[in-house]
Amino acid sequence: MSDTNTGGKAGKLRILIADDHPLFRQGVRALLAGSPDMDIAGEATNGEEAVSLAAALEPDVVLMDIRMPGLNGIEATKRIVGKQPKVRVLILTMFQDDSSVFTAMRAGARGYVLKDADEEELMRAIRAVAGGEAIFSPNIAARMIDYFAMTRPAAREELFPELTTREREVLYLIADGASNAEIALKLELSGKTVANYVTNVLNKLQVEGRSEAARIAREARLGGGGAE
Structure with missing residues (x-):
């Protein structure tokens, strides 16, 4: 009660x-x-x-x-x-x-x-x-x-050189567990624009879904390596 x-x-x-x-x-x-x-x-x-x-x-x-x-x-x-x-x-x-x-x-x-x-x-x-x-x-x-110092420095763009700056932002937010709606709110973008960015990220990383993209991003940020 x-x-x-x-x-x-x-x-x-x-x-x-x-x-x-x-x-x-x-x-x-x-x-x-x-x-x-x-x-x-x-x-x-x-x-x-x-x-x-x-x-x-x-x-x-x-x-x-x-x-x-x-x-x-x-x-x-x-x-x-x-x-x-x-x-x-x-x-x-x-x-x-x-x-x-x-x-x-x-x-x-x-x-x-x-x-x-x-x-x-x-x-x-x-x-x-x-x-x-x-x-x-x-x-x-x-x-x-410590987390943001590790995961958000400008130099980290070398991890995923195939992605644009905005696509990397979207990827890191996916890795943090954010939904498309949350990404749209965070980056002040439309839902359709975010969906397009997500599609581009998945295609460029050659992965089937956002969970795999998130895993790759987390491993890269922790280990300092790029996507395979």
């Missing part, structure tokens, strides 16, 4: 907690209760409840776990942000792999903090996200910097 406290003192940030572990929710609740500028708007135990309560309660920030029963936190984030762009989602999870981080960001999350963060770090992250900033746990931020 979810707690749907619709109250909230004037001037306080209203926080919705979405996590399927009662003890963790209890700990976060106790932490926020001691903060003079935050109030618990409600609690959700799964993704479906998070989406429903976000719509009903209109919190300032949703603290979102990733792995929950039924609808996961990534999909819940996408639905919430899609319908309520003013609601800020802060991912609070134990998962720190690149796939989880970048998928959460593409879904619309504004921050990504690990559950082993100390109290000060979590409170700072909540306030930052509520204020419109993007924030990450220090080790997550460091890994993101």
Whole structure:
């Protein structure tokens, strides 16, 4: 069952907690209760409840776990942000792999903090996200910097000399798991134009599908070699 406290003192940030572990929710609740500028708007135990309560309660920030029963936190984030762009989602999870981080960001999350963060770090992250900033746990931020330094330098065009600059951008986004629609949004292109670029990439790399193209791109970026 979810707690749907619709109250909230004037001037306080209203926080919705979405996590399927009662003890963790209890700990976060106790932490926020001691903060003079935050109030618990409600609690959700799964993704479906998070989406429903976000719509009903209109919190300032949703603290979102990733792995929950039924609808996961990534999909819940996408639905919430899609319908309520003013609601800020802060991912609070134990998962720190690149796939989880970048998928959460593409879904619309504004921050990504690990559950082993100390109290000060979590409170700072909540306030930052509520204020419109993007924030990450220090080790997550460091890994993101390393990732983009490795995968996006201009010199990396030598990996796929047969591709144009735009085609390489499309290929790298495919490797990151982006759909055509997400690529179109990221690069500010039409869906038809993206589809044409994808076709060109597959033809030039002589692969049958985007999964194989993604694999080649990931291997090339990690190993420094080109496509076979």
